[in-house]
Amino acid sequence: MKKSKFWFWLFVGPILLAFLTVVIVPMFRGFYFSFTEWNGISNNVNLIGFENYARALTDEEFIHSFFFTAKFAAVSVVMINMIGFGLALLVTQGLKGSNIQRSIFFMPNLIGGLVLGFVWQFIFTKAFDAFGSTWGIPFFEGWLSTTGTGFWGLVILMSWQMSGYMMIIYIAAIQSIPESLNEAAKIDGANAWHRLLNITIPMVMPAFTIGLFLSLSNSFKLFDQNLALTRGGPYGSTEMLALNIYQTAFSRNQLGYAQAKAVIFLLAVAFITLTQIYYTKKKEVEM
Amino acid sequence: MPHEKRKKFFLGILSWILAMLFLSPFYIVLVNSLKTQKGIFVGITSLPFGEYFSPENYIEAFQKLDFLRSFSNSLMITVSSTVLIIIFSSMAAWMLVRTKSKLSTGMYFMFAAAMLIPFQSVMLPLINLMGKIGFMNPGGLVFMYLGFGSSLAIIMYHGFIKGIPVELEEAALIDGCNKFQTYWYIVLPLLKPITVTVSILNVMWIWNDFLLPQLVINRPEWHTIQLKMFFFFGQFSRKWDLALAGLTISMIPIIIFYFIAQKHIVKGITQGSIK
Numbered sequence A: 001m002k003k004s005k006f007w008f009w010l011f012v013g014p015i016l017l018a019f020l021t022v023v024i025v026p027m028f029r030g031f032y033f034s035f036t037e038w039n040g041i042s043n044n045v046n047l048i049g050f051e052n053y054a055r056a057l058t059d060e061e062f063i064h065s066f067f068f069t070a071k072f073a074a075v076s077v078v079m080i081n082m083i084g085f086g087l088a089l090l091v092t093q094g095l096k097g098s099n100i101q102r103s104i105f106f107m108p109n110l111i112g113g114l115v116l117g118f119v120w121q122f123i124f125t126k127a128f129d130a131f132g133s134t135w136g137i138p139f140f141e142g143w144l145s146t147t148g149t150g151f152w153g154l155v156i157l158m159s160w161q162m163s164g165y166m167m168i169i170y171i172a173a174i175q176s177i178p179e180s181l182n183e184a185a186k187i188d189g190a191n192a193w194h195r196l197l198n199i200t201i202p203m204v205m206p207a208f209t210i211g212l213f214l215s216l217s218n219s220f221k222l223f224d225q226n227l228a229l230t231r232g233g234p235y236g237s238t239e240m241l242a243l244n245i246y247q248t249a250f251s252r253n254q255l256g257y258a259q260a261k262a263v264i265f266l267l268a269v270a271f272i273t274l275t276q277i278y279y280t281k282k283k284e285v286e287m
Numbered sequence B: 001m002p003h004e005k006r007k008k009f010f011l012g013i014l015s016w017i018l019a020m021l022f023l024s025p026f027y028i029v030l031v032n033s034l035k036t037q038k039g040i041f042v043g044i045t046s047l048p049f050g051e052y053f054s055p056e057n058y059i060e061a062f063q064k065l066d067f068l069r070s071f072s073n074s075l076m077i078t079v080s081s082t083v084l085i086i087i088f089s090s091m092a093a094w095m096l097v098r099t100k101s102k103l104s105t106g107m108y109f110m111f112a113a114a115m116l117i118p119f120q121s122v123m124l125p126l127i128n129l130m131g132k133i134g135f136m137n138p139g140g141l142v143f144m145y146l147g148f149g150s151s152l153a154i155i156m157y158h159g160f161i162k163g164i165p166v167e168l169e170e171a172a173l174i175d176g177c178n179k180f181q182t183y184w185y186i187v188l189p190l191l192k193p194i195t196v197t198v199s200i201l202n203v204m205w206i207w208n209d210f211l212l213p214q215l216v217i218n219r220p221e222w223h224t225i226q227l228k229m230f231f232f233f234g235q236f237s238r239k240w241d242l243a244l245a246g247l248t249i250s251m252i253p254i255i256i257f258y259f260i261a262q263k264h265i266v267k268g269i270t271q272g273s274i275k
Helices: A002-033 A049-059 A060-091 A096-108 A113-135 A147-175 A179-187 A191-221 A226-228 A241-250 A255-283 B001-031 B037-042 B056-064 B067-098 B102-116 B119-132 B138-161 B167-174 B179-190 B192-208 B211-216 B227-238 B240-274
Strands: none
Touching: A002 A147, A002 A255, A002 B067, A002 B102, A002 B119, A002 B138, A002 B179, A002 B227, A060 A096, A060 A147, A060 A241, A096 A147, A096 B211, A096 B240, A113 A147, A113 A226, A113 B037, A113 B192, A113 B227, A147 A191, A147 B001, A147 B067, A147 B240, A179 A191, A179 B240, A191 A226, A191 A255, A191 B037, A191 B227, A191 B240, A226 A241, A241 A255, A255 B102, A255 B119, B001 B240, B037 B056, B037 B138, B037 B240, B056 B227, B056 B240, B067 B102, B067 B138, B067 B179, B067 B192, B067 B240, B102 B138, B119 B138, B119 B211, B138 B211, B138 B240, B167 B179, B167 B240, B179 B192, B179 B227, B211 B227, B227 B240
16 A cells, blocks of 8 residues: 555656646745735845735726736637638648648747747738738838727738637548538528538537637737737737736836736636636537 | 539639738838838839839847747747646546546636636736745746646646546556556557647747747747747837848748648647637
């Protein structure tokens, strides 16, 4: 009996140690720090109760950043999944070149958010501008210099990056639909549109749960792309939650306050993703 | 069926247009990375020929990025973290599956629930703690990746191991293997398909990660590609010719990796998402 315990801890111990030190201990210390005036420099950390939380909930910048993030997440989740599902339908039609197209659609996902943010900074500020002035279309000029274009810039970047990922997930789901279902529906006279609505979409529902979860949590936690594309500008109006926490901690050295925001962030992410999983799981068809 | 044919033709055109649209950012970056600063402003979509052709951008960017060093830093950190994640999570997951106790179930749920914790919510206390124990270096970074990578890896191994029969392991034990030998010679080889998936997901995450190395690594000689790119871009964001060449260089390794391991990557993504 004692021997099996020895083996258990020998096998589980190393990764458990890393996990506890890196994730669990910091999380609990974080709860504590969020109630203090911690500034990262001085050693005496004063407890100030719920002051940081009260401040966060009345901080206009933070509230703006919260709703900006929520709006961004809502719009980009819809875009990413619609495009991803559309692409998946397109490349499963048995057309020539589908394999190459799949590789192309997935390619942006390989590259880090930071590099992609810089790439799109060039495209929005230089390429769009050049295009706009050559053809005389003012729509393409001045991108990323306003809150609106910054918002849509982030949405475009994120959709371009993540829809290929969602496509891969939806392709797997579409290909696992039994051929006989579609054949039977065809014989019954259902057209392509009816088959999509009544067979493909319901059958792909479990994949939607996953797709929505991944795109929602990635959009809500977005950091690298935000930093590289707009840096929160103009005037912090496109600063999303993760970047806002980062700036509060490292530009303003208010670590205790930043940590209170980080705890609110944790609760928000957990609440939103769990709610989403609960609701979409309810909609899945049982086969 | 002419109708069916016409539909296929139309869809074929549409899918190629979309593919070109997806590729166009890469094209614009690549084409302009070979031009002089002036060439970029004269014509952003034109090919880099004639007086504006400037392949020297690459030489300068290569040197400024200290590419050989930052590449090997990225490679060392990514490979060693991934190897450790694979060995220690598969060991732990195997034990957790084969031990029927409240403790092992509870531990599994703890690893799984931690998937929901966003990095920003633990980042500040983490850096504080790591500074105190002297972990602000590449070795410490690998340790942190082991901690952050554990959840997903354990979930995936756990799911896979549940599906393999226990008889083989029992036979090995009867033949006199100890637990470690059983794991190393019998279990680990059986896990190969899921190991490929776990490695792919971790390599792509760690290679592209920016924020954690930025917080942990403070010496320029330890910088990864992502870090070098961040400082490089801050320095040359007005010099787009150089910046674009740097961006292209930094994308090349992962694209080569994609061409080599594409099948595994796509499979890995699909399995990784199903959990």
